[in-house]
Amino acid sequence: MNREAVAPAADQGGFLEKYFHLTENGTTARTEILAGLTTFVTMAYIILVNPIVLKAGGLDPGAVFMATCFAAAASTLFMGLYANYPFALAPGMGLNAFFAYVMVGAMKLDPYTALGAVFLSGIIAVIVTLTGLRELLIRAIPLPLKHAVGAGIGLFIAFIGLKNAGLIVPDQATIVALGNLSDPKTLLAVIGLILTGTLVARRVKGGMLLGILLTTLIGVPLGVTKLPAGVISPPPSMAAGFLKLNVLGALKWSLFPTIFSLFFADLFDTIGTFVGVASRTGMIDEQGNLKRGNKALFADSIGTVVGALLGTSNTTTYVESAAGVSVGGRTGLTAVVVAILFVLSIVFSPVALAVPGEATAPALVIVGIFMAASLTEIKFGDFLEAFPAFLTVILMPLTFSISLGLSLGFIAYALVMLLSGKGAQVHWMMYLLAILFTLYFAFIH
Template structure:
């Protein structure tokens, strides 16, 4: 017994030294609990991502494996390299952009889309290592940063409404209300109500729990097909592993797409980092993230890893705040999350049996969360409000994040210039505006 206690203490002391647990006011037990809490709140991505990327023609089982392994690898690197209690996984919104816009609307092969994801990750790595990240963040006005987040949220919510059948196409009015007597639409509606109640009541893991409950309700409705086994051998990752087409992604016409992926990921990451880190004492007196470059590098590398494994942009999850709220302060929290993602691969039959009708409400809910950034836009200044509005509204209406981003940037620079406020615009914004105008004039 004494020997076991000595081994346990030595292990605990080793973890304490490596992750600086005592220095950060935490311990192994607290970090493990925080890791489990974070995992439960974000595990819904294991159900949602395969459903979304399957719409792009990708193998659902391979995407499930890529989702679990990319999340595990990126989160583990975040914990060990940056010592941050942040977890990563394929980002909501960017996966929808990948499947429904890049592959669906634009007609790109999913292999080319994966190549674009890889290149956006490489750009993010370079920008982080060279310090250009600070320049880009400084150049883009705050109003547009918030507008991008809100626009992506509206776009995701619209996709969720379409996928659920609540909104359908109409020749007369472009869109119309769907048929709620259809089993899948009715199930999605029930799921949305359950999810909204759970989230409103602050239930930890509410999105995941509601997806599971909705899937169970779908069994007698014959929407959910029960799997033969609950636990099985993990599906093959081969159909999507290293299948990215870099040559196709390097075409000049792909620049706006890659640019959109990079900036959408960047803004989402910065917002998540600042929001979660503010609760952990990781922000210094100047408002800078402690070890921020390491954490941002880990986040950027996550996208590169994910694209190689066969999934869309991997990014830091705001659900990391759940673990932080119960005491997670170091990378040990992330290590626990990573181990849970690895363990989840044997539960693939459950994940692959979840119907799209149970997943659609999650898209709508994430859209609500992201659209809240509209509150941060100063609508009393029309020169700020108009470009922000164009950015946010154009994304769902053009069914494209990149078009919304481009139109918003052009509107901002041109309006400021023509109203005598041109000096308020950073020179980088003018360069980007010119590039976007050239794209619309000669390429699109």
């Protein structure tokens, strides 16, 4: 009887070793499982935040909750099994805000056409990855603009977080002003910002998630949080968003900058995450290239396509994957564990859907702070570098649009380099992009 019990365990261990190359990567199954748990805890806040953000974009929060869990699970599982990377994916912060507040809110797209645009941005990502155009784009776009896009998105989502918290309100005289701090909802958001910020500053594992949950509980005596009847329940229906995307409706010239902005923002975010996390794992070769990088990028691209079909905004690789890597995660087994945990989360929909927007607003601000850190990589002492980068960064929150900030920043870079006599240093692809964006503003926008 003991022999029969031991044999399957040995076979399982042998399978994991053979498939994920655990020994070769200096890890064990136990370490990978712990790494998966760690990564999941640090990024599980997206399960609570995404339904609230996309609800503002006209999507059913229950369906978004399910789409979030399954998009994260499917794309992370594919990353683990296909690319053998310890990276986890989920609908991205910033891009979900762009979807809800710009594409649907400001541009007045219906949410299903917006999902169609997300799908098309994913298809573009798949094509450029498979054809090698990805490397061309990465070489063509100057590093300062890449940093500017990340920082600009950070300011954009932080602005949205402050707006959702009630800390920033419209004002006829000054455009924006400080909100009413005596309002229970605003007060809860302020408490949540201090609490979550403290947890993150103290590097508490899962500090963002814990901060959201604690803020939600504090909202009960303040009359903001309405407690659910139970903690677990049968999963909500996905019907409201599943396969409801309108791809044909998104195939318009007027949406060209929007679709490409989704693609570029996702691309830059992914590249930054890959390099940052992989540099800690020995996945960077002697030439500075990512080992099996094309497989990992393909898995990331597929994530957005799958997410749009399920009914959520762009799915991307999470920088929180570094948490799992820091405790020893080195292979796709870490990602597989994360994927399983996302699937198991679907029974906790009552908790996720009871979280008020004021409890998730601090998460937007804090993620914005992290993304804005790339400002330090821009040489503001060099005006040729600073001018287009600053325009990109500042115009995203001020125009309330990632696509407008990106487009105008690219145009400014091409023009200022050309007119300053340094046009030969600009890659031809940047001129092409600048011309296309200029034509958009001239004839469509």
